[in-house]
Amino acid sequence: MNNTPKFGVFGGGSWATAIVKMLAENLDEINWYMRSETAIEHIRTQDHNPNYLSSVEFDVKKLHLSSDINEVVRNSDYLIFAIPSAFVKRELDKLTESLDGKVIFSAIKGIVPETSLIVGEHFNQEYFVPEENIGVITGPCHAEEVALERLSYLTIACLDEEKAKIMAKHLQSDYITCKTSDDVTGTEYAAMLKNIYAIAAGIAHGLGYGDNFQSVLMSNAIREMKKFIKKVHKMKRNINDSAYLGDLLVTGYSVFSRNRMFGNMIGKGYTVKSAQMEMSMVAEGYYATESAYKINLDKGAKTPIINAVYSILYEGKNPKAVFKKLAEKLN
Numbered sequence: 001m002n003n004t005p006k007f008g009v010f011g012g013g014s015w016a017t018a019i020v021k022m023l024a025e026n027l028d029e030i031n032w033y034m035r036s037e038t039a040i041e042h043i044r045t046q047d048h049n050p051n052y053l054s055s056v057e058f059d060v061k062k063l064h065l066s067s068d069i070n071e072v073v074r075n076s077d078y079l080i081f082a083i084p085s086a087f088v089k090r091e092l093d094k095l096t097e098s099l100d101g102k103v104i105f106s107a108i109k110g111i112v113p114e115t116s117l118i119v120g121e122h123f124n125q126e127y128f129v130p131e132e133n134i135g136v137i138t139g140p141c142h143a144e145e146v147a148l149e150r151l152s153y154l155t156i157a158c159l160d161e162e163k164a165k166i167m168a169k170h171l172q173s174d175y176i177t178c179k180t181s182d183d184v185t186g187t188e189y190a191a192m193l194k195n196i197y198a199i200a201a202g203i204a205h206g207l208g209y210g211d212n213f214q215s216v217l218m219s220n221a222i223r224e225m226k227k228f229i230k231k232v233h234k235m236k237r238n239i240n241d242s243a244y245l246g247d248l249l250v251t252g253y254s255v256f257s258r259n260r261m262f263g264n265m266i267g268k269g270y271t272v273k274s275a276q277m278e279m280s281m282v283a284e285g286y287y288a289t290e291s292a293y294k295i296n297l298d299k300g301a302k303t304p305i306i307n308a309v310y311s312i313l314y315e316g317k318n319p320k321a322v323f324k325k326l327a328e329k330l331n
Contacts, residue, residue, distance in 0.1 A: 008079050026170045106137070138187050139250060140243075164181070201217060202261060289313055
């Protein structure tokens with residue numbers, strides 16, 4: 001692969017839009033796949049995404065927009081997927097182009113429901129992409145703050161350090177700081193799990209719990225995350241690094257967190273269906289909760305927070321009663 005690879009971004013939501021913005025700081029050519037022809041036409045004529053981060057204006061001469069996923073795969077070397085995890089399989093089922101030689105980076109913070117695999121594992125096991133060609137882009141970083149060009153931090157994980165550095169080089173700017181990691185599996189699981197804990201934080205807020213409880217909830221959540229990740233992928237890692245603890249904190253506390261917002265609605269008495277209908281964006285943590293719960297049935301980590309969120313979202317248990325019992329288990 002040459003020294004100036006071509007980048008393709010897959011997805012039309014806020015995080016995909018933010019990633020295109022970051023790449024546009026460093027590149028003159030970006031391939032961008034999104035399903036909606038209407039959104040594509042709007043960007044071409046109005047210079048911004050009509051549905052997400054509409055304040056971000058693009059130099060459309062840099063963008064090669066297409067609703068054909070195969071065209072973008074064909075014309076790109078580094079493929080960045082930012083499609084909600086619930087729709088990953090449906091989009092990938094359209095693929096006829098080979099992924100041989102392609103470098104895949106997941107910016108998806110969830111699990112593919114049909115296979116119960118994190119996205120990197122899905123590409124490895126279902127599409128035979130070598131592990132050294134798979135990476136993860138994770139936070140702590142909200143798309144909304146990228147749009148505002150507020151100083152933000154990314155962790156770029158890949159077993160091949162050179163590929164991680166290439167990705168970092170093309171994402172960093174005056175307002176984006178990147179660090180690299182070799183913990184591909186751990187950072188991707190952390191990005192998935194923190195959404196569940198953010199739902200828990202939102203439920204607690206909706207129920208009227210205060211900051212004191214929230215701090216205890218988050219300190220227990222990071223320990224629970226450590227136990228879970230250690231069960232699925234044992235390696236030396238510092239769980240207090242920003243890719244784990246930092247991402248958990250920003251997702252659990254930020255007003256931009258859609259998972260916290262979703263949980264807050266559940267805590268206030270919304271049904272799962274009504275909360276989903278009212279939100280314009282997908283709360284990845286809803287799908288992640290079921291997957292994490294089922295994965296842990298085999299792994300056996302102690303996960304009282306995940307179990308509590310699962311019982312509320314999937315078993316219809318009363319949030320107030322569940323959190324009363326959960327509060328007794330926290331320390």
